[in-house]
Amino acid sequence: MKHKTIFALAAAVMLLSACEEPGPPSFGPEPDLPKPSRGVLPHMVIAEPAPWGDEQPVVPEGYEIRAIATDLAIPRQSLLLPNGDILVAEGRGGNAPNLKPKDVIAGYIKAKGTSSVKGGNRLTLLRDADGDGAYELRTVFADNLNAPYGLALIGDNLYVANQDALVRFEYQEGQTRAGGPPTKVTDLPSKINHHWTKSLAASADGRFLYVGIGSNSNITERGMVAEADRAMIWEVDAKTGMHRPYATGLRNPTALAIQPGTGQLWAVVNERDEIGPNLVPDYLTAVLEGGFYGWPYSYWGKNVDDRVRPQDPEKVARAIVPDYSLGAHVAALGLAFSVPAMGGEFADGVFVGEHGSWNRPDPVGYRVTFVPFRDGRPAGPPVDFVTNFRGADGKTRGRPVGVTVDPKGALIICDDLSNTVWRVTPRRGM
Amino acid sequence: MAVTAEHRYSVVINPFHALLLGGALPLYLGALLCDIAYARTYEIQWSNFASWLIVGALVFSGVALLFALVDLMRDRRRARGFGIYILLLLATWLVGLFNVLMHARDAWAVMPMGLVLSVICSLLISLAAWFGFATPRVGDAR
Numbered sequence: 001m002k003h004k005t006i007f008a009l010a011a012a013v014m015l016l017s018a019c020e021e022p023g024p025p026s027f028g029p030e031p032d033l034p035k036p037s038r039g040v041l042p043h044m045v046i047a048e049p050a051p052w053g054d055e056q057p058v059v060p061e062g063y064e065i066r067a068i069a070t071d072l073a074i075p076r077q078s079l080l081l082p083n084g085d086i087l088v089a090e091g092r093g094g095n096a097p098n099l100k101p102k103d104v105i106a107g108y109i110k111a112k113g114t115s116s117v118k119g120g121n122r123l124t125l126l127r128d129a130d131g132d133g134a135y136e137l138r139t140v141f142a143d144n145l146n147a148p149y150g151l152a153l154i155g156d157n158l159y160v161a162n163q164d165a166l167v168r169f170e171y172q173e174g175q176t177r178a179g180g181p182p183t184k185v186t187d188l189p190s191k192i193n194h195h196w197t198k199s200l201a202a203s204a205d206g207r208f209l210y211v212g213i214g215s216n217s218n219i220t221e222r223g224m225v226a227e228a229d230r231a232m233i234w235e236v237d238a239k240t241g242m243h244r245p246y247a248t249g250l251r252n253p254t255a256l257a258i259q260p261g262t263g264q265l266w267a268v269v270n271e272r273d274e275i276g277p278n279l280v281p282d283y284l285t286a287v288l289e290g291g292f293y294g295w296p297y298s299y300w301g302k303n304v305d306d307r308v309r310p311q312d313p314e315k316v317a318r319a320i321v322p323d324y325s326l327g328a329h330v331a332a333l334g335l336a337f338s339v340p341a342m343g344g345e346f347a348d349g350v351f352v353g354e355h356g357s358w359n360r361p362d363p364v365g366y367r368v369t370f371v372p373f374r375d376g377r378p379a380g381p382p383v384d385f386v387t388n389f390r391g392a393d394g395k396t397r398g399r400p401v402g403v404t405v406d407p408k409g410a411l412i413i414c415d416d417l418s419n420t421v422w423r424v425t426p427r428r429g430m
Numbered sequence: 431m432a433v434t435a436e437h438r439y440s441v442v443i444n445p446f447h448a449l450l451l452g453g454a455l456p457l458y459l460g461a462l463l464c465d466i467a468y469a470r471t472y473e474i475q476w477s478n479f480a481s482w483l484i485v486g487a488l489v490f491s492g493v494a495l496l497f498a499l500v501d502l503m504r505d506r507r508r509a510r511g512f513g514i515y516i517l518l519l520l521a522t523w524l525v526g527l528f529n530v531l532m533h534a535r536d537a538w539a540v541m542p543m544g545l546v547l548s549v550i551c552s553l554l555i556s557l558a559a560w561f562g563f564a565t566p567r568v569g570d571a572r
Binding site: 038040099101219220221222274306308 | 472474475478481482530531533535536539
């Protein structure tokens with residue numbers, strides 16, 4: 001009953017918003033950028049959550065999907081260990097206070113689209129010892145963490161990006177429980193933590209860790225001071241914990257990955273809201289060292305965002321255009337490079353987990369897409385890989401977050417709405 | 431000397447109604463000053479203050495409007511000056527509602543419309559209070 005009221009409210013809000021029918025989001029290296037627009041109220045459409053029941057995520061012909069762990073506590077990102085074990089980071093972070101009446105109302109509506117389960121603040125280990133695709137062992141590898149998100153393994157060091165610090169566990173192959181509490185590598189910016197997730201990737205040579213740190217606001221509405229050390233990717237020396245900004249102006253770099261072969265750092269970044277259903281494209285990009293990607297002053301290169309004061313034309317002048325639009329508001333939260341063992345048209349490219357929109361009359365995202373690559377660069381439109389997280393009935397049964405590729409040919413997907421870890425594999429004999 | 435005590439609305443206005451009506455003016459005025467401070471300094475906290483002050487003004491003027499609507503139903507209460515008062519108060523409330531929605535925009539997107547609406551709200555609530563409180567000029571030969 002309560003839910004019905006909320007969705008009636010959301011519908012009313014929608015009616016009050018500027019209600020022109022937006023075209024589909026624009027993909028690729030040169031997306032259409034309409035003029036910024038906003039109605040009296042922002043579009044807020046949260047697809048109503050529902051249990052899976054008889055429904056299943058849909059995968060392409062020749063692939064199968066199964067849930068390898070359910071009833072987790074907000075699974076976000078996963079890491080494949082050398083022996084095939086899977087670590088899953090579970091948690092929910094952020095402690096941004098409500099500053100305006102709007103924050104109270106918007107926060108309430110957005111919460112209706114997420115799980116009510118309490119974040120686990122732990123790492124769960126899943127093991128399939130006999131290789132039959134069923135993960136029969138499930139155990140807590142480490143707990144009492146603080147909203148862990150990014151995971152990376154360098155040799156026998158397991159790095160975990162909590163919402164407030166980068167920490168390290170010692171790890172021996174086959175281990176099912178951490179030997180003790182972790183050692184802190186470095187503190188991470190954590191005041192307010194509007195965008196709290198700290199994404200993580202290890203450089204190909206294992207010397208550095210890259211940490212994605214999201215902005216502390218949509219578009220500086222918590223003040224410029226709150227944005228010190230935010231909206232950037234840090235390069236952290238794995239041994240000493242010393243760090244420096246590697247690239248800046250990335251509003252919310254929610255997932256990082258190193259490209260096999262080249263060692264190039266790539267990121268998916270969530271862009272700003274409330275200037276229209278097809279603005280601003282969330283993007284996939286190779287991250288250039290020292291690069292500035294616009295936030296907050298401009299978007300998609302040099303398109304100035306008038307909501308920011310004071311403005312900074314000098315920074316806008318050197319803002320980099322990202323490589324590839326994933327579409328506005330899709331909320332890309334997962335990124336993984338594929339391997340030939342994934343098969344067929346999914347052999348060369350990246351998988352992207354899309355959590356799904358709230359700021360669009362016609363919801364987008366709620367799926368895992370595949371961006372095909374050629375010669376190490378995105379080539380061609382994105383292809384649906386896993387869908388039906390948002391059903392034809394408009395109800396949401398899952399929201400994909402992190403994606404991880406198993407070199408043996410499997411994609412592992414964390415779903416923080418149904419609290420499930422999914423595993424997609426090519427069908428045997430294909 | 432003849433004393434003409436006009437039967438004005440202010441004579442019959444409920445004290446709590448009067449309190450709310452009088453209270454809404456400084457709330458809107460405060461919001462206006464906060465908007466000006468934000469426009470001059472780009473310091474976001476002023477804009478946050480403005481948002482909450484407008485919410486306060488909406489609550490005060492909204493309850494005052496309810497009192498006025500109740501009085502509208504009662505013949506005895508519909509004294510001279512009442513019609514213009516209730517129209518002004520209703521207008522204040524509607525513009526105030528647009529104003530709070532405008533202030534729900536992020537950062538500088540509030541400007542300049544938020545500031546303009548705060549000026550209009552302040553003027554309207556001043557006029558509403560003027561007509562709500564206008565007293566009969568007791569003892570004044572006309």
